[in-house]
Amino acid sequence: MKQTILIIGATSGMAEAVALRYAKESAQFFLVARNKAKLDAVSANLTAHGARAVYTFVMDANDSNTLPEMFASAWKAYETIDVALIAHGTLPNQLRAQNDIPYAIAEFRTNAESVIACMAGLAERFSSQSKGVIAVIGSVAGDRGRASNYLYGSAKAAIETYASGLRGRLSRAGVHVLTIKPGFVATEMTAQLNLPALLTVSPEHVARDIHHAILKRKDVLYTPWFWAIIMRIIRSVPEVIFKRMRF
Amino acid sequence: MNQTLSWGRYPYCPQTPHEIFWPEDVPKGLADIAAVRQGSALAYGQGRSYGDSCLSESSHLLAMERVNRILSIDLDLGLVFAQAGLTLAELIDIGLPHGFFPPVTPGTKFITLGGAVANDVHGKNHHVHGTFGCHVKRLVIYRSNEGVVECSPTLRPELFAATIGGLGLTGVILAVEFQLRRVSSNKIEQRNIRFENLDEFFALSQAQDTAHEYTVAWVDCLASGAQTGRGHYIAGNHAEDGGLTPAPKGRIGIPIDLPVSLINAMSLRLFNTLYYHRQQKKEVVSRVGYDPFFYPLDGILRWNRLYGKAGFQQYQCVIPQKDGREVIRAVMKEIAKSGTGSFLAVLKRFGNIPSPGILSFPLEGVTLALDFPQRDELNVRLFAKLDQLVHDAGGRLYPAKDAHMNATDFKKAYPAWEKVEALRDPQLMSLFWKRVTQ
Numbered sequence: 273m274k275q276t277i278l279i280i281g282a283t284s285g286m287a288e289a290v291a292l293r294y295a296k297e298s299a300q301f302f303l304v305a306r307n308k309a310k311l312d313a314v315s316a317n318l319t320a321h322g323a324r325a326v327y328t329f330v331m332d333a334n335d336s337n338t339l340p341e342m343f344a345s346a347w348k349a350y351e352t353i354d355v356a357l358i359a360h361g362t363l364p365n366q367l368r369a370q371n372d373i374p375y376a377i378a379e380f381r382t383n384a385e386s387v388i389a390c391m392a393g394l395a396e397r398f399s400s401q402s403k404g405v406i407a408v409i410g411s412v413a414g415d416r417g418r419a420s421n422y423l424y425g426s427a428k429a430a431i432e433t434y435a436s437g438l439r440g441r442l443s444r445a446g447v448h449v450l451t452i453k454p455g456f457v458a459t460e461m462t463a464q465l466n467l468p469a470l471l472t473v474s475p476e477h478v479a480r481d482i483h484h485a486i487l488k489r490k491d492v493l494y495t496p497w498f499w500a501i502i503m504r505i506i507r508s509v510p511e512v513i514f515k516r517m518r519f
Numbered sequence: 520m521n522q523t524l525s526w527g528r529y530p531y532c533p534q535t536p537h538e539i540f541w542p543e544d545v546p547k548g549l550a551d552i553a554a555v556r557q558g559s560a561l562a563y564g565q566g567r568s569y570g571d572s573c574l575s576e577s578s579h580l581l582a583m584e585r586v587n588r589i590l591s592i593d594l595d596l597g598l599v600f601a602q603a604g605l606t607l608a609e610l611i612d613i614g615l616p617h618g619f620f621p622p623v624t625p626g627t628k629f630i631t632l633g634g635a636v637a638n639d640v641h642g643k644n645h646h647v648h649g650t651f652g653c654h655v656k657r658l659v660i661y662r663s664n665e666g667v668v669e670c671s672p673t674l675r676p677e678l679f680a681a682t683i684g685g686l687g688l689t690g691v692i693l694a695v696e697f698q699l700r701r702v703s704s705n706k707i708e709q710r711n712i713r714f715e716n717l718d719e720f721f722a723l724s725q726a727q728d729t730a731h732e733y734t735v736a737w738v739d740c741l742a743s744g745a746q747t748g749r750g751h752y753i754a755g756n757h758a759e760d761g762g763l764t765p766a767p768k769g770r771i772g773i774p775i776d777l778p779v780s781l782i783n784a785m786s787l788r789l790f791n792t793l794y795y796h797r798q799q800k801k802e803v804v805s806r807v808g809y810d811p812f813f814y815p816l817d818g819i820l821r822w823n824r825l826y827g828k829a830g831f832q833q834y835q836c837v838i839p840q841k842d843g844r845e846v847i848r849a850v851m852k853e854i855a856k857s858g859t860g861s862f863l864a865v866l867k868r869f870g871n872i873p874s875p876g877i878l879s880f881p882l883e884g885v886t887l888a889l890d891f892p893q894r895d896e897l898n899v900r901l902f903a904k905l906d907q908l909v910h911d912a913g914g915r916l917y918p919a920k921d922a923h924m925n926a927t928d929f930k931k932a933y934p935a936w937e938k939v940e941a942l943r944d945p946q947l948m949s950l951f952w953k954r955v956t957q
Contacts, residue, residue: 285540285585310541313588313602320589320601320613460540469521 274324275299276350280333280390281360283310285459286409289479290357291318300325302346302353305360306332325349333360333386339393352401355486358390358408363461369423376423383427388434395438398447405486406442407450408435412494414453415503418519439491450485451492454478455499523580526823527569528830529893529922532950534574536563536582542602542693545581545661549691549946552579559948562691564604564631568638569833570922572686572951581691583633589613590694597699598656603633603692608817610699611809612765619699620757620809622654626865628814633692638919639684639879643733643755643813646870648700650879652683653872655697660690663946667693672875681942683876686918688943688952706761707733707812710754711803713795717748717848724752724868732756733812739791740864740889743855747848749795750866755812766810772820780827780892784858826892834902835888835917836909837869843885846912850887850905857901864889877935880917888920898923918951929955 277294279287282303291301295318303318305311308330315326327349331338346353364379391408398404413421414428432451439449456462456472473496481495494500509517522533537548537560552560552575561575562583574580587604597619599610607621608628614620625640634640639652648654657671660682668690670679682689710731714720720736728734731754738750816822823831838846847866854864864887871883891898902923909916915932916924930936940956 309543313541313590316590317588320592322613458538460538463538463540 275354276302276352278302278304278346278353278356278394280304280356280358282328283307283314284359284361285461285475286454286457286478286482287357287359288314289475290359290482291323292321292476293479293483294355295319295321295323298322298324300350302327302329302349304329304331304333304342306330333390334382336386336389339389343393343397347397353397353404355405355407356394356398357482358387358394358406360386361409361461363465364423366421366423379423380427383424384430387431391431391434391438395442395447399442399445402446405448405450405489406435406438407452407482407486408432409452409454410435412453412455412499412503415507416514420519448489450482450490452482452485453492453494453499453503455494455496455502523563523566524830525570525573525922526567527832527893527920527922528823528826528828529832530571530574530950531830532571532574532578534563534578534580536580538582538585540585542586542659542661542667545691545693546663548581549663552577552581553946555579559946561947561949562603562633562637562687564634565606565629567627567630567634569920570918570951571954572638572918572921572949573634574950576948576950576953583631583691586693587631594619597701598696599699600657600694600696601632602694603636604631606631607635614699615702615705615765615809616763618701618703618763620702621651622698622700623648623651624813626814627817629817632695632697633687636683636692636695637685637687639874639876640919641869641881643735643867645872645881646728646734646868647732647872649870649872650684650874650876650881651697652874652876652879654700655683655695655875657696658682658692659694660692662690662944664944677938678942680875680877681939683874684879685876685939685942686878686949686952688939688947688949690944691947702757702763704758704761705763705765705809706758706806707755707809708758709805709807709812711798711805712752712754713750713798713801714752715749716746717844717851720748720750720752720866721844727752727754728868728870730754734867736866737794738851738864738866738887739795740851740854741788741791741858742795743852747855748851748866750864751795751798755807758806761806766808771818773822773824776824777827780829780831781825782831782890782892826890829893831890831892832898832902832922833888833890833920834905835886835920836905836914837880837882837884837886837917838909838912838914839882839884841884842912843868846908846914847885847887849908853901853904853908854889857897859891859894859897859901878918878933878939880915880919882915884914886917888917918955921951924955926955926957 283305311328361383369376394406410432411428413425414432417425435451456467478495485493558576563580583604586602589601591600594617624642635651639650641650733755736752742749869881
């Protein structure tokens with residue numbers, strides 16, 4: 273069946289890889305991102321790879337006032353939407369966030385509040401169509417606050433808890449919510465980090481897992497799969513020891 | 520990101536890639552590399568150049584493989600406009616179902632459009648379609664001193680001519696517009712004719728090249744005496760029917776760097792003899808998929824690792840038509856005498872279609888390409904002899920494959936180098952260019 277996909281943060285590396293998979297299945301798209309030039313390039317590429325139709329909408333996800341207009345255009349373009357993927361986000365600089373409070377708040381807004389606003393808006397639209405999947409990109413970092421990365425981690429924890437509650441609420445309406453928890457992925461967002469090569473995968477790898485998880489209506493996806501084990505171990509470390517760990 | 524080498528893994532100069540995701544990131548990438556203060560940068564695609572033409576002076580590269588989006592594709596006319604990191608493999612997957620194929624393809628499809636332009640690559644159909652550059656309509660490049668610029672045969676033609684085959688030095692190639700060719704199937708009607716010696720190859724080439732779009736010959740580079748230059752002449756045309764589905768993706772790979780080369784005198788002789796005799800009949804006609812026809816080696820990912828840690832060099836020369844036969848014979852004799860050589864010695868006659876690129880490699884004549892395991896002294900001695908033969912005949916070597924050519928030979932063989940140098944982006948410099956121009 274040809275799918276209709278809405279992506280917020282469509283120029284992010286993971287979103288683009290997911291979209292490409294759906295494009296090859298002749299899906300149709302409504303893409304949202306803030307940079308028009310990049311959005312146009314992504315859109316053209318999806319069309320070339322087989323997308324049946326692509327609509328684009330330029331907005332900053334932090335601008336929640338524009339959300340209703342964006343949703344209205346999306347549901348005007350398509351009667352129903354099968355999958356909504358919320359993929360926008362940043363990787364805050366933890367050190368700067370410790371001293372620069374306005375920066376920390378702004379980053380938290382981008383990674384948590386704006387995502388929650390998107391989920392809330394989508395929940396309304398999806399409940400009235402009584403079907404579909406809302407997929408949101410969290411992170412393994414959301415499982416536990418690490419000294420080196422806890423602003424990002426706490427924002428991801430917030431959206432994952434929200435998604436969990438939303439999943440419960442919408443399951444009665446026939447709408448599914450998928451929480452995606454990637455580990456290290458080689459994308460633009462992480463390009464400046466020195467990620468361990470053995471644990472780092474391509475966005476295409478993660479996209480394959482996401483595509484599959486959406487199809488199988490999974491609730492929570494750790495990708496690649498071994499992060500489920502790693503994070504189970506990390507979560508089980510007693511706080512008294514965890515607080516002394518440096519990573 | 521992991522460090523990277525060139526395809527031949529020689530010279531051993533590990534490079535640090537700076538991943539680029541959007542054309543807009545290129546200035547920042549260049550600034551990051553400039554901040555390292557070790558010299559100039561270079562754009563890098565799939566690293567299929569064999570020698571040092573894809574290695575930068577600073578050992579820092581702009582990794583362009585993620586800048587690979589198709590910006591437009593006209594499925595009626597076969598006109599593509601795509602970012603430079605797109606590979607021919609990806610393009611075939613998209614174009615073939617609509618009856619389109621690259622107009623020119625080298626022996627691997629894992630090359631980027633940027634690389635195809637920068638090296639002005641050629642294929643088995645050079646005598647019919649010329650080089651890749653002959654099919655390029657427009658280029659978008661970033662020049663550190665003037666920003667994003669466009670060029671084409673009519674718009675800034677000097678820059679266009681210097682960029683086709685310009686080894687990525689005239690600016691970072693961001694996007695390429697070019698023309699695909701029509702095909703009616705994914706199959707090739709192949710004709711494989713065994714020949715006993717070099718004279719027979721030239722006779723075959725004379726008689727058969729016009730009837731086939733694709734022609735190439737494999738030569739047993741270890742055969743000597745009367746058998747010098749024995750091999751298989753392989754010719755093909757796109758079939759009229761057979762479906763348009765792209766080839767399946769399953770491939771085996773060489774998972775590790777081998778400590779020593781598996782390619783040595785014994786394995787070479789065995790392989791070459793077996794390969795020569797694999798076909799008992801003089802001529803075999805068959806119908807094969809485009810993958811095994813064009814890209815036999817792509818079936819083994821990272822086959823370059825077979826040569827072990829030391830790596831290998833490819834020697835590819837072209838000899839002008841006039842003396843082609845005699846000089847190629849002399850070159851083959853020298854190689855047979857040295858006992859070193861490769862699984863894949865490839866012989867092909869180039870046609871006379873001129874390339875728009877002023878630094879383009881092909882000339883009307885005969886080209887020979889062989890891989891040699893890297894053995895310092897042996898290669899130096901052998902290559903010096905071969906170089907003399909090639910240059911005395913007015914021939915030249917292919918920069919995309921080269922790791923040894925000296926500045927004198929280069930400047931003589933490529934008199935247009937100064938025009939490219941004049942248009943070179945001051946922030947770009949390869950180890951190759953440094954070696955042959957300074």
